[in-house]
Amino acid sequence: MAKAVIISGATSVNSRLNGIENEVLAFLTRERIEFEQIKVRELPPEDLIYGKFDSPEIAIANKKVESADAVIVLTPVYKASFTGVLKTYLDLLPQKGFANKIILPLVIGGTFGHLLVIDYALKPVLSALGATTILNGVYTLDSQVERIEDNQYELDSEANERLQKALTDFAEHLRE
Incomplete structure (x- = not known):
């Protein structure tokens, strides 16, 4: 069975990025794709800032990445x-x-002016980490993710359609 890891770089527990992450979690569950999560903001800040490669918490997170497809x-x-x-x-x-x-x-931003952040900021770092199969990402405007009650979120139909298409492509690559 294929295994995925989700790495969230959200800085806040109330980020609209949670709306996208919730859709990802629902999709992976529906598709029966095993997954683990790494919420970077929950890792020890001192270990992150001081680059403590020997941190037990960082080692656990890295093991999740290592064991994922x-x-x-x-x-x-x-x-x-x-x-x-x-x-x-x-x-x-x-x-x-x-x-x-x-x-x-998967990226969320306030304006389409930052649409190229995936190609010009994120992909080079992912490539430097050895990634050769980087799928087309999804850029979502934060205005396309509505906060509703009880810390829940709803994506507008166009954004959700693009996200579901990317996730379907992701699942197909995992099955190959």
Whole structure:
């Protein structure tokens, strides 16, 4: 059975990125794709900032990546790039940590002006980590993710359609 890991670079527990992540979790569950999660903001901040490669928590997270066939990377856009939270963790992965893995980048931002963050900021770092199979990512505007009651989110139909298409492509690659 194929296994995926979801790496979330969200900086807040209330991020609209959670709406996208919830759709990912529902999809993987429906498709019976085994998965684990890494919420970078829940890793020890000191270990991330000081680059503690020998941190037990970082080692556990890295083991999740190592044992996965595929990685879904989620991040909001900050200052025209992915979050520093995500970068601190990516810096602690082994040099070829994404080798032989299918990678799906999912990004949320405030304006279409940052649409190219996937191609010009995120993909080069993923490639530097050994990724060779980077699927077409999905960029979603934060205005396309509505907060509803009880910390739940709803994607508008166009954004959800693009996300579901990318996830279906992701699942097909995993089955190959």
